[in-house]
Structure formats: C-alpha cells, structure tokens
Amino acid sequence: MKSAIILFPGTNREQDMRAALRQSSGVDPYLIFHRETEVPEVDLIVIPGGFAHGDYLRCGAMAARSPVMRDVVAKAKRGVPVLGVCNGFQVLTETGLLPGALMRNADLKFVCRNVDLRVESSQSLFTSGLSEGQVMNVPVAHHDGNYFADEATLDRLEGEGRVAFRYCAPDGAVDGRGNPNGSARNIAGIFNETKNVLGMMPHPEDSVEPIQGGTDGRGLFDGIVRALS
Numbered sequence: 001m002k003s004a005i006i007l008f009p010g011t012n013r014e015q016d017m018r019a020a021l022r023q024s025s026g027v028d029p030y031l032i033f034h035r036e037t038e039v040p041e042v043d044l045i046v047i048p049g050g051f052a053h054g055d056y057l058r059c060g061a062m063a064a065r066s067p068v069m070r071d072v073v074a075k076a077k078r079g080v081p082v083l084g085v086c087n088g089f090q091v092l093t094e095t096g097l098l099p100g101a102l103m104r105n106a107d108l109k110f111v112c113r114n115v116d117l118r119v120e121s122s123q124s125l126f127t128s129g130l131s132e133g134q135v136m137n138v139p140v141a142h143h144d145g146n147y148f149a150d151e152a153t154l155d156r157l158e159g160e161g162r163v164a165f166r167y168c169a170p171d172g173a174v175d176g177r178g179n180p181n182g183s184a185r186n187i188a189g190i191f192n193e194t195k196n197v198l199g200m201m202p203h204p205e206d207s208v209e210p211i212q213g214g215t216d217g218r219g220l221f222d223g224i225v226r227a228l229s
C-alpha cells in the first residue's frame with residue numbers, strides 16, 4: 001500500500017504517522033510539503049496532527065487553503081482515501097470535505113491523555129479491521145477537539161452510519177463520562193458521505209508500539225492496509 005503524508009509548517013505528528021504506516025504496510029510513505037501542487041498517485045493520503053501555521057485564524061484554516069490541498073480535495077472527490085488525524089481532522093472540516101467544526105474544548109484547556117473510544121462502524125475501508133463496539137484506548141492531545149454540527153447534520157451522520165468513533169467509558173458506555181472535550185453526541189471521528197474520508201481527533205498512530213503505552217491503534221492501520229492492498 002502506497003501512502004502520502006501531507007506536511008505543513010507546524011505539523012508535528014508526521015514521523016509517528018510514518019512509523020505506524022511503515023509498520024503495517026512495510027512501505028515508507030511519501031512526505032509531501034504544503035507548497036506542492038500535486039500529490040503522487042497513492043492508495044492513501046494522510047493529514048497528520050500538529051499545529052499547522054501555528055493554529056492561527058482557526059486550527060486548520062490556513063492549511064486548508066494550501067496549494068497541496070487543492071489536489072487532496074480533488075483526489076478525495078475522485079474516491080482516493082484520505083485520513084485526517086487531530087489537526088488533520090480540523091483541516092478536513094475547513095476544506096468542507098467533512099461537515100461540522102472542531103471548536104475550543106468545553107473546559108478551554110489543552111487536553112493530553114489517553115481516552116477510550118468505541119468503534120461505531122466497521123463498515124469502511126478505514127475500520128474494517130476493527131469490530132463494532134470494540135473499545136480502543138488511545139491518546140488525545142488538542143485544545144480544539146469539541147466537535148460541533150447542527151442537529152440536522154448530526155442526525156444525518158448517525159442515520160447514514162457515518163459516526164466512526166465515539167468517546168466512551170472504559171466499559172464501552174457512551175454516557176458522556178469519557179468525553180474529554182464536549183464533542184456533540186460524544187463524536188470522536190466521522191466519515192464523509194462516500195466513506196473514503198475519515199477524520200478523527202484521537203491519535204491511533206501513537207498507540208502502535210508497547211513503548212507508547214499500548215497498541216490499540218494498530219488494528220486500524222492493519223485494517224487499512226488489508227483493505228487497500
């Protein structure tokens with residue numbers, strides 16, 4: 001599986017993402033700078049976490065208008081799989097590829113800790129290696145992770161099976177206890193209409209080696225590689 005990771009000034013999770021993709025696919029991803037106007041033909045494009053352009057204006061707002069994003073958006077519309085993690089999720093909402101917005105965390109604090117996530121759908125190329133109802137323990141590290149969309153959009157996301165992950169308690173209960181940022185309906189990750197775009201706030205790439213404190217994120221990458229190879 002060939003992949004490309006997009007880099008902006010201020011991106012900081014590209015090496016973690018690179019290691020996770022290399023571990024699961026055996027292939028080193030391309031690293032593509034924001035000034036490029038074309039992304040090579042790959043099976044998967046990833047927008048990793050960080051602080052693109054210092055989070056100025058709004059997280060992801062300037063990155064979404066980078067030259068490289070024109071080609072990312074065009075390729076996503078053609079069906080190329082695109083994964084955005086954390087800052088990458090913010091960039092994808094700013095491009096309009098995903099609905100809604102990531103607002104300031106409800107308690108206005110940067111949150112950096114492990115959270116529990118319930119897998120809501122295994123019906124996608126991204127989540128086919130995971131089981132519905134499975135609980136994954138992975139880190140979050142953000143100040144703008146509070147997912148917001150209007151009620152009609154939230155109903156539509158739920159009705160179309162486009163909620164990928166929700167924050168939950170360790171026993172899998174989705175009752176708000178595990179929600180670190182105030183996200184609407186405990187949403188931690190969503191798909192676009194055609195499910196070739198996934199945005200998620202938690203960092204599965206930081207949970208693929210025992211030295212990172214756990215390996216719960218690995219199933220996601222192994223599943224993506226199986227789906228795209």
Ligand SMILES: NC(=O)CC[C@H](N)C(=O)O
Binds near residue numbers: 051
């Ligand atoms: N780890 C990240 O990607 C952080 C995203 C963004 N800078 C925020 O703090 O919300």
